[in-house]
Amino acid sequence: ASxxxxxCKGYGVARKPQEAQRVLEAMAKGRPPWxxxxxxxxxxxxxxxxxxxxxxxxxxxxxxxxxNSWCEEGGIHEARKLMAAMxxxxxxxxxxxxxxxxxxxxxxxxxxxxxxxVREMExxxxxxxxxxxxxxxxxxxxAGQMDRAREIVAHMGARGLRPxxxxxxxxxxxxxxxxxxxGVNEVLDAMAAAGVxxxxxxxxxxxxxxxxxxxxxxxxxxxxxxxxAGVAPDLQAWSVLAKGYVRAGRPAEAEKVLAEMEAAGVPxxxxxxTTVISGWCSAGRMEDAERLLTTMxxxxxxxxxxxxxxxxxxxxxxxxxxxxxxxxxxxxxxxFRPE
RNA sequence: GGCUCAUGAAGUG
Numbered sequence: 364a365s366x367x368x369x370x371c372k373g374y375g376v377a378r379k380p381q382e383a384q385r386v387l388e389a390m391a392k393g394r395p396p397w398x399x400x401x402x403x404x405x406x407x408x409x410x411x412x413x414x415x416x417x418x419x420x421x422x423x424x425x426x427x428x429x430x431n432s433w434c435e436e437g438g439i440h441e442a443r444k445l446m447a448a449m450x451x452x453x454x455x456x457x458x459x460x461x462x463x464x465x466x467x468x469x470x471x472x473x474x475x476x477x478x479x480x481v482r483e484m485e486x487x488x489x490x491x492x493x494x495x496x497x498x499x500x501x502x503x504x505x506a507g508q509m510d511r512a513r514e515i516v517a518h519m520g521a522r523g524l525r526p527x528x529x530x531x532x533x534x535x536x537x538x539x540x541x542x543x544x545x546g547v548n549e550v551l552d553a554m555a556a557a558g559v560x561x562x563x564x565x566x567x568x569x570x571x572x573x574x575x576x577x578x579x580x581x582x583x584x585x586x587x588x589x590x591x592a593g594v595a596p597d598l599q600a601w602s603v604l605a606k607g608y609v610r611a612g613r614p615a616e617a618e619k620v621l622a623e624m625e626a627a628g629v630p631x632x633x634x635x636x637t638t639v640i641s642g643w644c645s646a647g648r649m650e651d652a653e654r655l656l657t658t659m660x661x662x663x664x665x666x667x668x669x670x671x672x673x674x675x676x677x678x679x680x681x682x683x684x685x686x687x688x689x690x691x692x693x694x695x696x697x698x699f700r701p702e
Numbered sequence: 703g704g705c706u707c708a709u710g711a712a713g714u715g
Contacts, residue, residue, distance in 0.1 A: 422706095423706085424705065424706045425706080426706090427706040427707075428705090428706045428707095429706090430706085430707095431706065431707065434707090457706095458707085459706055459707050460706090460707085461707090462707045462708075463706080463707050464707095465707090465708095466707065466708070469708090493708085494707060494708045495707090495708085496708090497708045497709070498707080498708050499708095500708095501708070501709070527708095528709075529708055529709050530708090530709090531709095532709045532710080533708090533709065535709090536709075536710080539710095562709095563710080564709055564710050565709085565710085566710090567709095567710040567711075568709075568710045569710090570710085570711095571710060571711070574711090597710095598711080599710060599711045600710080600711080601711090602711045602712075603710075603711050604711095605711090605712090606711070606712070609712090609713095632711095633712080634711055634712045635711080635712080636712085637712045637713090638711075638712045638713095639712090640712090641712065641713055644713080645713080667712095669712060669713080670712085672713070673712080673713055676713060677713090702715075
């Protein structure tokens with residue numbers, strides 16, 4: 364029975380296209396009620412899964428899983444229809460159902476609709492939970508509505524909820540991207556006061572804002588602060604630091620980060636290497652880019668399409684068409700399609 | 703009890 368649900372999820376993850384209408388219509392009797400009511404296509408694989416066991420009725424989790432697969436594809440309309448259908452079939456949506464739909468609006472950048480759905484959720488006598496607030500907060504932050512986001516978070520207490528790290532991290536993201544250390548520190552203080560420890564994501568988020576802005580000194584300060592707080596930087600955090608040096612036009616220092624992270628027990632991966640290679644390319648230092656590529660391959664890290672693309676770009680930018688062509692060829696030989 | 707929903711990294715068409 365849950366095998367069944369896992370199947371649905373698998374198909375959802377695979378983002379199967381929708382030839383489903385045919386599959387649905389071809390289904391034998393014993394079709395789940397929702398099939399009759401959703402006039403449009405469902406993800407093909409999910410429909411196949413339903414077909415597999417004619418006698419079985421979809422459970423709440425089955426519905427949630429399929430609704431999620433719709434939402435991942437931006438099919439909010441179909442998802443809502445499915446919610447109506449499940450109700451008609453006597454299965455009541457739960458918090459997960461609503462969170463899934465709220466997330467869909469969040470992805471579409473529609474905080475108003477997301478908030479509307481939270482109200483709808485409460486009208487259905489369901490309590491928004493921490494995830495609901497994390498999704499909503501993140502949505503508001505993405506929309507640049509920091510004040511509203513804070514309001515919402517402040518409201519959690521009244522509903523018996525305490526902001527967790529997901530919620531706090533969403534706020535931090537907003538302030539970090541606005542390059543507002545005051546805002547960031549304010550949230551960090553609030554986290555400490557709430558007994559929610561800043562984690563590797565929290566610090567990574569902050570570092571990324573600094574690094575993206577080319578303010579690598581601040582990113583460096585942040586990673587040291589993180590270590591001081593007993594939080595070990597992970598692969599992403601180190602990669603972000605390397606990006607900071609790249610963005611600041613300091614590729615040699617970016618490359619030093621590779622050794623630094625290695626020493627910390629976190630070997631660089633393809634993302635880290637490609638980041639630093641792009642730094643050499645940006646500086647027109649193609650021989651260094653090639654040298655690092657060799658180092659990378661020696662360490663059994665294979666270039667991917669983005670690595671190749673970066674090098675092609677680098678040679679083009681450096682007015683080295685001959686080498687650009689060679690790179691393009693190498694890319695094709697490695698089985699990557701040039702764009 | 704398990705199975706469904708939330709957060710950070712690469713040249714960025």
